[in-house]
Every structure is written in C-alpha cells, then in structure tokens.
C-alpha cells in the first residue's frame with residue numbers, strides 16, 4: 233500500500249508543477265490567436281495574459297487607459313510664488329447645471345519649511361504644503377475653466393478637530409444631503425509625522441453653508457495597528473445600501489514605509505464606521521481614488537508600492553486584483569463619478585477628473601501644488617482607441633531630467649577604474 237501512495241504523490245507533484253517544457257507535446261504557439269490558443273500549455277506570462285487580465289490586448293481592456301492632461305484655467309496661484317497651493321481634489325459632482333470640486337487650499341505669507349523642520353512652524357509659517365490649510369471649492373461649466381467660489385470648511389477654533397489644518401477632502405451625497413470628509417490635523421504635519429484622524433461637515437446644498445461635526449468620524453487605529461497614526465484621503469462611495477469609505481494610511485516606519493488602503497463601512501454618513509477586518513485592502517498607491525465598475529469597484533493605484541501605476545478591481549469591493557498596468561497615472565485623482573452614490577450594480581466607469589502636481593514650484597523653489605485635469609477611457613460607455621494605445625513617447629529631456637546623483641556617478645567611475653586596473 234505504501235508504494236501506491238508514493239506513486240500517487242509523485243504523479244500529483246508532477247501535475248502541480250508549472251510546465252517547464254511542453255515543446256515535445258504541442259505545436260508552436262500560433263501566429264494568429266484563436267479561441268483554442270488559451271487551451272494550450274502556456275508560460276506564466278501568457279497564462280496571465282489569457283487568464284488573469286480581462287482582455288489579451290490592452291486595446292480591449294476596459295480597465296486599461298492612457299491619461300491625457302490639461303492645464304486648468306481660472307485659478308490664481310499668485311505668480312506661483314508658493315504662497316497659494318491647491319491640491320488633493322475631491323471627486324467631482326454635477327449639480328445645479330455645473331461641476332463642483334472641493335480641495336485643500338493653503339494661502340500663507342511664506343512657503344512651507346518642510347516636514348523635517350516642522351518644529352520651526354508656527355501660526356503663520358506652515359510646516360508642509362497642506363499645513364494651515366482650509367477646504368475650498370470651485371465650480372465649472374465645462375471641466376476645464378474653474379471659478380473658485382470660496383471657503384467651504386475653514387479651520388475651526390482650538391481645541392476642535394482640525395484646528396491646525398483641514399485637508400484632503402471628499403464628497404458624499406446621501407439622501408439629499410451633502411457630506412465632506414477630511415483630515416483634521418491637531419498639530420503641524422511633520423512634528424511627529426503626518427498624523428491625523430478624519431472628521432466631517434454636512435450641508436443641505438453643495439454651496440453650503442457647511443456645519444462641522446467637530447468630532448472624529450474615522451478614528452485612528454489602536455496602538456500597534458497599521459493605521460494607528462494616519463487616517464488619510466477619506467473617499468466615500470455608496471454600495472449595498474451603505475457608505476463604503478476607503479482611506480489610506482502609511483505604516484512600518486522606520487522600516488521601508490508601506491502605503492495601504494483601508495475600508496470602513498457605515499449605515500449612516502456620520503457613523504459609526506466599522507473598519508473591515510481584512511484591512512489594509514490595498515497594498516500600493518498613495519492618494520485614494522475608486523469608482524464603481526460593473527458589479528464591483530475599480531481603484532486607480534498611484535505612485536507607491538509594488539503595484540503602483542495599476543488599475544485594480546474588486547468584484548466584492550474588498551479583494552482587489554490588478555486589472556491593468558498603466559503609465560502617467562494621475563496623482564491624487566478626483567474623478568467625475570456619475571454613479572458614485574447611486575448604489576449601482578453596473579458601474580459605468582470614468583472618463584475624466586482632476587488631479588494634482590505637488591512640484592509646481594520649479595526645481596523645488598517656491599514649493600506648492602496645482603490642480604490639473606486628466607482624461608481617460610476607464611468607461612463601459614466610451615470607446616476611445618486613442619486612450620487604449622500603449623507606449624507614451626516623452627521628450628528625451630523628460631528622461632534626462634531623471635539624472636544620476638553624484639554618488640551614482642562616483643560609483644560608476646569606481647567600477648570603471650576597477651575594470652581598468654584588473655586588465
């Protein structure tokens with residue numbers, strides 16, 4: 233009996249091994265792909281192409297897109313001297329015949345000193361680009377020219393949550409009322425870290441007036457938890473008759489920092505929000521941006537982590553898989569999501585939104601951020617082949633600007649010297 237078990241185990245082990253050489257058992261991979269091609273023994277890469285992604289060619293992948301950018305008109309940046317900054321745009325909504333967006337606006341007499349010098353900040357000197365900031369809003373008839381309407385949520389007086397800075401907001405429309413969720417800083421960002429909880433304000437109109445709750449809506453995690461310090465980028469959507477609020481936290485310091493996304497769910501816009509036991513539900517990205525797509529939710533995964541610059545998809549709104557790999561992905565995207573609050577089971581996707589650039593000051597001089605518009609085809613309804621191409625060609629200067637440091641040049645010179653000496 234023992235011998236049979238060993239034989240069975242050997243067969244099982246062989247069958248489970250990834251095929252390394254099927255050449256003697258199958259014809260060469262065909263020039264023209266047919267419906268039979270995916271049935272052959274495939275390499276790992278072709279296995280992913282046929283069985284992981286939704287289409288074998290980016291052109292046919294509804295969750296792949298290029299991104300096109302347009303400079304906005306109508307917003308003043310004081311000559312880009314660094315004293316005015318606009319960043320971290322919310323989702324965009326369409327109400328009263330126009331588009332609305334909310335964002336972090338900093339207007340300070342001097343430029344930020346930087347997180348590392350946060351101890352030098354005070355009531356007028358900001359530590360970071362989002363310190364001493366407020367939530368402002370703007371409207372637009374066409375999505376390209378925007379008119380700043382004014383402050384939506386000012387900084388509240390001490391000791392209310394957000395007295396130091398209110399930043400990085402997003403919008404929820406729920407049963408005819410409007411809610412703004414945002415980071416509420418109680419100390420200058422950078423003093424201990426970029427530490428804050430999330431609070432909220434509500435209004436009967438997108439034009440306000442906004443009533444602050446003056447309380448924490450999404451608590452920091454317990455001591456030792458991944459989200460114990462930072463609850464960033466609150467991003468609400470409506471699903472399954474509830475508010476699905478995604479957020480970001482950064483963890484694992486002082487080891488290599490991880491940026492991950494969490495999910496908190498509530499029946500009422502002001503909570504209580506219950507954090508998902510599988511948090512963090514995303515492993516990469518930075519700012520949080522998602523949209524309902526078909527029966528699930530898709531996420532735009534920005535610049536950090538092993539799966540940065542991907543569009544991801546979770547049919548269950550929790551477990552995300554990479555749906556495509558993209559380039560020039562918008563930073564801090566605030567998309568126009570027509571079905572963000574409709575509790576849809578057939579999310580239509582997105583075609584545009586606003587994002588930001590945090591290096592608007594040239595070469596680090598006068599650091600500040602600007603808002604910009606992005607366009608894409610991550611939509612079931614749009615079919616724009618020009619958005620589905622791969623291979624964006626940049627001016628060579630774009631590459632040359634990512635130059636070697638002095639240390640890297642020295643290392644290369646040393647390697648060359650060692651080669652010459654070894655001859």
Ligand code: AAL
Nearest residue numbers: 362400426464465518519
């Ligand atoms: C942004 C967001 C949060 C961070 C800072 C301002 O990109 O992730 O809002 O706190 O940077």
